[in-house]
Amino acid sequence: MRTSLVLGGGIAGLLAARVLSDHADEVVIVEPDDVVSEAPARRRGVPQSGHSHILLGRGREILGQLFPGLFERMIADGAQLLDFERDGGWFVDGLRRVPVPGDEMLSMSRPFLEWHLRRAVLALPGLRVVTARVRGLTITGNRVDGVLTGGPGGENGQPERIAADLVVDASGRNSRLCDWLTEIGYQGPPRIRVGVDIGYATCFFHREPGQQLAGFGAAHSMRTMRYGRPGASSLNPVEGDRWMALTTGFADDRPGRGFEEFTERCLADPAPPMHELVRRCEPIGDVAVYRFPASMRRDFHRLSRFPAGLVALGDAVASFNPVYGQGMTSAALHARALGDWLRSVPDLGRPAGAYFGRITRIVDDAWQTSAAQDRLLPHVASRLSRREKVQLFLRDRLIDGAVIDTEVHRQFLDVVNMRARPRRLMRPSILMRALCAPRRCPVTPEA
Numbered sequence: 001m002r003t004s005l006v007l008g009g010g011i012a013g014l015l016a017a018r019v020l021s022d023h024a025d026e027v028v029i030v031e032p033d034d035v036v037s038e039a040p041a042r043r044r045g046v047p048q049s050g051h052s053h054i055l056l057g058r059g060r061e062i063l064g065q066l067f068p069g070l071f072e073r074m075i076a077d078g079a080q081l082l083d084f085e086r087d088g089g090w091f092v093d094g095l096r097r098v099p100v101p102g103d104e105m106l107s108m109s110r111p112f113l114e115w116h117l118r119r120a121v122l123a124l125p126g127l128r129v130v131t132a133r134v135r136g137l138t139i140t141g142n143r144v145d146g147v148l149t150g151g152p153g154g155e156n157g158q159p160e161r162i163a164a165d166l167v168v169d170a171s172g173r174n175s176r177l178c179d180w181l182t183e184i185g186y187q188g189p190p191r192i193r194v195g196v197d198i199g200y201a202t203c204f205f206h207r208e209p210g211q212q213l214a215g216f217g218a219a220h221s222m223r224t225m226r227y228g229r230p231g232a233s234s235l236n237p238v239e240g241d242r243w244m245a246l247t248t249g250f251a252d253d254r255p256g257r258g259f260e261e262f263t264e265r266c267l268a269d270p271a272p273p274m275h276e277l278v279r280r281c282e283p284i285g286d287v288a289v290y291r292f293p294a295s296m297r298r299d300f301h302r303l304s305r306f307p308a309g310l311v312a313l314g315d316a317v318a319s320f321n322p323v324y325g326q327g328m329t330s331a332a333l334h335a336r337a338l339g340d341w342l343r344s345v346p347d348l349g350r351p352a353g354a355y356f357g358r359i360t361r362i363v364d365d366a367w368q369t370s371a372a373q374d375r376l377l378p379h380v381a382s383r384l385s386r387r388e389k390v391q392l393f394l395r396d397r398l399i400d401g402a403v404i405d406t407e408v409h410r411q412f413l414d415v416v417n418m419r420a421r422p423r424r425l426m427r428p429s430i431l432m433r434a435l436c437a438p439r440r441c442p443v444t445p446e447a
Contacts (some may be wrong), residue, residue: 001348002026005147008136009035012314012331013170015120015311017067019339020126020168030149032133034120037323039112043176050288051202052246053110053236057417059329060106062336066118071106074116074138075105078239079108080218087217090402090409093227094270094443100410107218107236109244120195125316135159137167137180137310139175143349144309165348167310168338170331173296176318186307189298194371196321197230197382198364199254200290201329203262205243205281213243213276221271224399229253231432232323235277242284245277248323254336255289262287270443295320295371301360306351313338329418333362348356368422369415394434398425401434408433 005025006013006183009031020027029035042050045122059230082088085099132149138161139145146163169177178188213219213235221233233247244379247265249255266274267315272411300306303323313334320326337358346354375381384392401408411430414420424430 001342001436003164003166003329004168005030005162006167006170007147008120008169008171008314008316010127010170010172010314011117011170011328012334013116013143013168013413014117015063015066015331015335016168016170016313016338017121017127018124018392019342020166020334021122022339023342023395024165025126026157027124027125027127028164029129029164030132030134030138030147030303032127032131034131035438036122040109040115042111051110051200051290052236052244052371053113053328054325055106055113056325056329057104057413057416058419059332059443062329062332063117063421064077066335067117070116071314074106074113075110077112077116079112080237080239080424081106081219082237084218087212089216089219089271090401091219091271093224094221095403097344097409098404098406100406100413103413103437106148106220107238107244109238112239114189130162132160134176135173137162137184137307138182139307142307146396147383165309168315169310169312169316170318173315175312177312177316178298183309184307186305187303189300190302191296191298193294193296195294196252196292196371196374197254197294197379198248198292198321199250199258200243200246200292200322201255201262201265201287202246202290203276203287204238205236205245206284206353207241207243207281209241211237212356213271213280216273216395219271219273221269221274223270224396225378226396226440227270229268233266233271233274235271235273243277243281245274250377254291257287257289259283259287265298268391268392285422290320295367295374297363297367297371301353301356305355308349308351311338311352311355313359314422317359318367320366320370321374324416326370326418330362330366337362337377365421366418376425394426397434397437398430398441401430403440404437405433408437 001024003026004020006017006029009029017027082105084103090097135148135150137144148159149160219235223231236244238244263278266278314331341355347408402412
């Protein structure tokens with residue numbers, strides 16, 4: 001393959017470019033933002049970049065394979081490697097889940113991770129970046145053979161064409177691929193949407209080296225419907241001697257920009273580290289907010305007619321409620337699937353049905369553990385079917401089991417970290433252990 005095009009310079013696009021560099025003489029990233037910077041910085045094209053992002057276990061494994069030495073460089077530059085058995089705590093309704101040996105997490109901000117990835121990708125031979133906005137696809141016969149660009153880089157506002165043997169759409173949740181397909185005579189994929197209407201508020205705080213709060217170096221707190229005010233909070237150490245604190249709420253309970261409200265929410269959370277944070281640490285900057293209306297997937301595999309020379313990955317295929325932290329790891333899994341497909345030496349003159357078949361299972365698994373669970377929230381589904389009531393009961397009992405049973409929590413974390421498929425939690429041995437666990441009694445902040 002001579003030239004491949006990647007539409008989008010975010011994390012999904014960078015991972016796609018890394019994989020394509022093994023198969024193409026030239027890889028071109030087309031991105032409207034100026035992505036060449038001397039230091040980590042937020043990008044206009046990633047409005048959620050100021051909030052907490054989690055690189056789940058499976059994503060970390062894939063990035064480590066694609067970029068040897070990347071994590072060592074990041075740790076040397078300030079990223080924090082956490083052992084949750086020793087340093088952190090997973091809380092549910094104020095109860096700490098039993099620690100699991102070997103449960104590690106690498107903590108850093110999204111701009112920090114993206115900057116390090118970009119440096120590694122831009123150093124690859126045969127790779128270049130075009131700062132421009134994609135206006136549409138070009139096609140010959142039934143094969144996409146390039147894109148039209150405009151904006152930065154285009155002379156006198158006239159569109160310019162970039163030819164390619166393969167075009168990869170990694171332009172994110174707001175991808176215009178459906179519109180571009182319509183323009184060249186094809187239908188866009190069917191879409192599934194689950195409205196969740198969740199809001200995020202994030203604030204940074206000063207952190208002393210080695211500092212712990214209430215005995216913890218990190219905390220993730222989940223509030224279920226049993227607690228009465230569902231949502232989540234998290235507290236992570238990140239580069240620059242900072243704490244990154246986040247709190248969430250649904251629908252009418254979405255958090256606002258005020259620091260006083262942010263403080264009240266931290267004090268109302270049942271996890272003790274959140275209380276210690278606002279009592280002991282000084283804030284840095286203002287509170288940032290972000291609203292996520294709905295999870296959405298585009299089912300390309302259901303199309304009976306699709307042009308050759310074109311694939312999509314990352315949020316352009318499926319975007320999930322960020323509270324589950326699946327976005328970056330899903331992009332890594334899609335990139336790995338792209339590499340596996342290219343290693344099979346496919347006929348690029350035919351539609352990439354085999355590739356879309358590969359990523360469908362990835363999307364299905366992520367959807368089952370996030371969007372399918374969000375459907376059970378009271379403000380999303382006014383009435384639950386009998387099957388959904390059973391699902392809600394089993395999920396609740398698995399959470400009970402993860403509070404006291406190390407094996408249940410280990411399997412729960414493997415599924416959450418996308419190292420295992422959700423069906424693992426339905427094994428009779430795991431369900432029996434969860435069903436035998438005592439039902440949790442939520443802990444209030446006062447208690």
